[in-house]
Amino acid sequence: MIEQTMTVIAVKGLRGELQAEAKKPCEGCNGRCGSQVFNKLFKTDKKTLWFDFQEAVEVGQKVTLSLDDRNLVAHSFYVYLLPLVAALVFAMFAALVLEIGEGGQILSALLGGIFGALVAKRRVSQFKHEIKLVKIYPISLPLTQIDGD
Template identity: 60%
Template sequence: MIEQTLTVVALDGHITYLEAQQKQACEGCNGRCGSQVFSKLFGTAKKTFPYKFESSVEIGQKVTLSLDDSHVVKHAFAVYMLPLLLSLVFAFVAAQLFMTSEGWQILAAAIGGVTGFFIAKTRVKSLKHDIKVIKIHPISIPLTQIDGD
């Protein structure tokens, strides 16, 4: 199970919009690695995640959700490996069956990669994730110091 604590940022009827807190790519190297350089280049745009809760929540409240990680390998295969495999298959078919020149083989590989991309895109859209609510954290009351304490 993959767990993440999110913050409620907006409410729209029964739909709650959650936002994850940004984590740095690597906290051990203090900005000397390539991961943090890329994160600075591409920005830190926060994304919201819609979710429908059975109980009521308030803006600012923290919620811990879990995701079943048994399907992560299937999803990763669809997104990363399918375009690569179709690219290789198309190039192999163009070379062996049709006896085409190298330029046509490269074009066939590109067409295979694009075909794999669109198949993976439609397959990922149809995937449903099993997300469970682990804990709805109570809203913390800010502590203020009263004179005389």
């Protein structure tokens, strides 16, 4: 399970808009590792998520959600590896079986990558990611008492 503490930023009935807290760099590299550099280069607006609660929540309240990671490896395979493998297979087929020149091999690799991406898109849309509510924290507690850091 992957857990994330989020803050309620808007409420409409029992439906709340949640915003993830920014992750701080670890002490080992102090923010100079690849993931932190990538995050700084492609920084986007903070992501939000609408979630349906069973009980009322207030703006500013902290909640912890969990994501079932059973399909995460399969999802990653389809999104990252399938287009690459399809591109290589199409290029090798063009070179070894069809005996096409370099330009045709490049075009075949491009077609294979597109084919792999389309198959991946179709397969990934069938996955169901189940998000569960782990805990709703009282609004009066400071964050240090919640996480125990």
